[in-house]
Amino acid sequence: MDFDLTADQKLFRATTREFLEKEMPLTRVRELAASGIGFESDWWKRGSELGWNAMTVDPAAGGDSISGEGLVDACIVAEEMGRLVSPGPLIGTNLVAAALSEAASAAEHAEVIAALMAGEATASWASYEPEHGFAPLAPAVQARPDGSGYVVTGVKDRVDSGDQADYFLVTAAAPDGLVQLIVPATAPGVSVTAQHSLDLVRRYARVDLDGVAVPGSGVVRPAANAEAAVNRQIQIAVALQCAETAGAIGRVFEFTVQWAFDRYSFGRPLASYQALKHRFADMKLWLEACQATAGAAAHASAQHAEDADELASVAKSYVGQKATDLIQDCVQLHGGIGVTWEHDIHLYLRRATVNRAMFGTPSEHRRRLADILGI
Amino acid sequence: MTEQATAAGTGLEDVESFRLRARAWLAGSMPRLNPHEDGSMEAVFARGDAIWPRARELQRMLYDGGFAGICFPREYGGLGLTRAHQRAFNEECAGYEMPLVLNTPTFSICGATVLDMASEEQKQQHLPAIIRGDEVMVQFLSEPRGGSDLAGVTTRATRDGDVFILSGSKIWSSGAYAADYALCLTRTDWDAPKHRGMTMFLLKVHQPGIDIKRIKQIGGNNEFCQEFFDDVVVPASAVVGEVNGGWAVASRQLFHERNAVGGGSPYVSGGGGPPRRGPSSAALAEVVRASGQAGDVYVRELVAEAHAISRIQQQLIWRVTEGMRTEQLPPPAAAIMRLFGGQAATRIAEINVEILGSHAVVADDNAGLEYGRSFLMRQAGSLGGGSTEMARNIISERVLGMPREFAADRDVPFSQVRQGR
Numbered sequence: 015m016d017f018d019l020t021a022d023q024k025l026f027r028a029t030t031r032e033f034l035e036k037e038m039p040l041t042r043v044r045e046l047a048a049s050g051i052g053f054e055s056d057w058w059k060r061g062s063e064l065g066w067n068a069m070t071v072d073p074a075a076g077g078d079s080i081s082g083e084g085l086v087d088a089c090i091v092a093e094e095m096g097r098l099v100s101p102g103p104l105i106g107t108n109l110v111a112a113a114l115s116e117a118a119s120a121a122e123h124a125e126v127i128a129a130l131m132a133g134e135a136t137a138s139w140a141s142y143e144p145e146h147g148f149a150p151l152a153p154a155v156q157a158r159p160d161g162s163g164y165v166v167t168g169v170k171d172r173v174d175s176g177d178q179a180d181y182f183l184v185t186a187a188a189p190d191g192l193v194q195l196i197v198p199a200t201a202p203g204v205s206v207t208a209q210h211s212l213d214l215v216r217r218y219a220r221v222d223l224d225g226v227a228v229p230g231s232g233v234v235r236p237a238a239n240a241e242a243a244v245n246r247q248i249q250i251a252v253a254l255q256c257a258e259t260a261g262a263i264g265r266v267f268e269f270t271v272q273w274a275f276d277r278y279s280f281g282r283p284l285a286s287y288q289a290l291k292h293r294f295a296d297m298k299l300w301l302e303a304c305q306a307t308a309g310a311a312a313h314a315s316a317q318h319a320e321d322a323d324e325l326a327s328v329a330k331s332y333v334g335q336k337a338t339d340l341i342q343d344c345v346q347l348h349g350g351i352g353v354t355w356e357h358d359i360h361l362y363l364r365r366a367t368v369n370r371a372m373f374g375t376p377s378e379h380r381r382r383l384a385d386i387l388g389i
Numbered sequence: 390m391t392e393q394a395t396a397a398g399t400g401l402e403d404v405e406s407f408r409l410r411a412r413a414w415l416a417g418s419m420p421r422l423n424p425h426e427d428g429s430m431e432a433v434f435a436r437g438d439a440i441w442p443r444a445r446e447l448q449r450m451l452y453d454g455g456f457a458g459i460c461f462p463r464e465y466g467g468l469g470l471t472r473a474h475q476r477a478f479n480e481e482c483a484g485y486e487m488p489l490v491l492n493t494p495t496f497s498i499c500g501a502t503v504l505d506m507a508s509e510e511q512k513q514q515h516l517p518a519i520i521r522g523d524e525v526m527v528q529f530l531s532e533p534r535g536g537s538d539l540a541g542v543t544t545r546a547t548r549d550g551d552v553f554i555l556s557g558s559k560i561w562s563s564g565a566y567a568a569d570y571a572l573c574l575t576r577t578d579w580d581a582p583k584h585r586g587m588t589m590f591l592l593k594v595h596q597p598g599i600d601i602k603r604i605k606q607i608g609g610n611n612e613f614c615q616e617f618f619d620d621v622v623v624p625a626s627a628v629v630g631e632v633n634g635g636w637a638v639a640s641r642q643l644f645h646e647r648n649a650v651g652g653g654s655p656y657v658s659g660g661g662g663p664p665r666r667g668p669s670s671a672a673l674a675e676v677v678r679a680s681g682q683a684g685d686v687y688v689r690e691l692v693a694e695a696h697a698i699s700r701i702q703q704q705l706i707w708r709v710t711e712g713m714r715t716e717q718l719p720p721p722a723a724a725i726m727r728l729f730g731g732q733a734a735t736r737i738a739e740i741n742v743e744i745l746g747s748h749a750v751v752a753d754d755n756a757g758l759e760y761g762r763s764f765l766m767r768q769a770g771s772l773g774g775g776s777t778e779m780a781r782n783i784i785s786e787r788v789l790g791m792p793r794e795f796a797a798d799r800d801v802p803f804s805q806v807r808q809g810r
Contacts, residue, residue, distance in 0.1 A: 285792060295789075296728075298789060383697060384689035
């Protein structure tokens with residue numbers, strides 16, 4: 015992603031790439047899809063041993079980043095996963111672990127954080143509700159105070175890896191404002207129903223919360239305020255997602271350029287036609303700009319920069335749009351083979367299309383950006 | 390010049406200390422812009438020919454204050470500091486009147502090329518002079534016969550003892566009427582293939598035999614010029630690089646041009662970002678509020694899009710510059726920034742007139758038509774500094790390694806190459 019990776023970051027990237035290429039090649043992704051499995055727990059645990067879920071965790075809570083900018087390090091994993099359209103709850107687990115570790119109540123969540131870091135448990139950020147777009151700051155789910163905890167009722171849906179997650183980070187409306195709660199999937203009153211996803215291995219679920227009692231230890235007390243905490247979660251989700259998308263389009267662009275060199279028509283390679291060369295030049299531009307803006311969003315969030323919210327929406331509004339533009343153009347340049355199940359490009363198109371829509375569409379992020387700019 | 394505090398090890402002043410020193414000096418020394426005055430190039434040019442003497446004056450103030458030529462080496466009158474220092478200075482300059490017209494081409498293209506390619510004597514003559522504000526430079530590259538096929542130049546330079554005699558014509562040279570010296574690409578050997586018969590000169594602009602005509606652009610300004618050379622006598626000491634080796638100089642010049650137009654030049658001073666056409670997104674947001682459209686979701690999205698484009702342009706410049714610096718991208722990757730700049734200008738001009746609607750085309754006074762004029766001129770961002778079509782050729786061929794376009798004039802003596810009329 016970045017052109018200024020440290021030696022340690024490069025090593026981390028190489029180790030992750032090697033692991034993914036060996037353990038989760040596209041043939042394996044297709045097998046998982048055919049068998050209706052999102053990801054295998056054992057695989058996730060072994061990947062986690064490389065440090066996949068430790069980067070974004072606050073060092074005070076046991077986190078261990080490589081560069082000091084944990085989110086940037088986690089984005090290295092996300093980008094590599096994008097290159098191979100990997101399965102797995104990277105975004106949710108990193109986001110929830112980071113949120114728990116940055117909370118004022120971090121000490122109370124130590125066990126959950128440790129389990130997430132080790133890959134023994136996974137978590138998901140329940141940010142959507144039925145019938146609504148991306149509005150994580152306006153939940154209809156209700157939290158009624160009950161002793162030091164809450165009783166939660168309502169529905170979240172489009173929950174990433176929801177049918178395999180052990181914990182949900184739920185934002186709910188309480189009488190005195192927003193509250194965030196960590197809810198175990200096994201808690202009484204929680205029922206999870208798988209949904210259908212355009213992505214073959216990134217699965218989503220509806221989570222019904224029917225009078226779920228969350229004890230005081232499950233309340234994620236934000237260090238600042240709940241709204242700031244949710245905005246920070248948007249930064250993390252968008253940075254990881256955009257890094258993943260950038261990885262996906264980087265790989266698609268590579269094999270499509272190669273295709274242009276290898277494929278001959280009228281006795282000359284596709285890469286020799288100016289009409290096509292110019293399209294490749296545009297795609298190279300989009301790719302570099304996507305990587306630039308995704309990287310800038312990750313750095314800003316990792317550094318708690320003033321414009322981190324703004325840069326998250328800048329990145330998503332652009333990457334979401336350009337990634338699908340780029341892959342569709344690559345489908346076109348492949349010709350008929352590009353719209354077959356056999357060719358791998360649709361795996362990438364699926365991932366980029368889902369990523370474009372989830373955690374805010376480009377349009378939703380432009381509207382959010384206008385709000386941030388105070389127009 | 391002020392004595393600089395130095396950071397241990399590098400021998401250079403710490404960036405933050407430089408920033409604070411610049412902030413204090415600017416506040417005490419440089420004139421402020423009116424709050425409503427826009428920093429776009431159109432707004433600068435709208436002030437007319439007076440911008441040039443004013444720019445020299447402002448540059449001299451920067452020089453006397455010790456803030457001129459930040460990234461130029463000390464031995465040529467600069468400060469010998471880094472991009473980070475330049476960036477800090479640019480950020481501090483917001484709201485002050487700056488000699489922006491000197492950035493391109495004087496510093497970022499001509500000065501940079503002289504620094505890389507000229508003789509020691511030429512560097513000593515010209516670089517301190519431009520940094521002091523005593524000298525303004527211009528590019529004499531494009532000709533009426535064509536711009537993209539630069540290596541096809543037909544301006545003739547014929548050797549006659551210690552001098553060369555120039556004849557021909559150059560065009561699209563912004564501000565030539567106010568400039569002192571030009572980097573002028575000529576043909577000296579008509580029997581060699583086209584890339585091997587050119588020579589670059591540092592040409593004195595105002596001298597016998599050179600006639601300058603000004604060209605009015607559709608946006609209203611007449612900064613563009615055409616020059617006619619009628620047996621202009623040029624000393625051989627004005628040759629930059631080798632005789633018949635002009636293409637090496639021109640290639641470097643084109644690199645600096647793409648870098649400058651794309652916004653990646655370290656020699657651009659006094660502006661926060663890449664060269665901007667039309668009003669800023671903050672100005673646009675103000676127009677939206679004033680025109681009562683702040684509640685319109687479509688308009689809000691358009692303003693956000695324009696803002697995002699500006700931010701991403703800067704992010705892309707940083708990324709590509711870092712990629713070239715670390716050799717993870719080849720130098721022709723500067724064309725990526727250039728292409729983004731062209732497309733960004735087009736889209737933002739479109740957004741502006743979309744938001745303003747009929748107010749962009751009919752107003753109570755001429756100043757009210759600024760957005761509309763920017764729309765008329767929007768393609769300039771895809772033409773000046775090399776067309777975006779050429780940028781796409783460069784990206785596909787020299788960054789992605791795709792086959793070069795067929796050229797009918799390759800390895801053919803230039804005198805036998807077919808020319809249009």
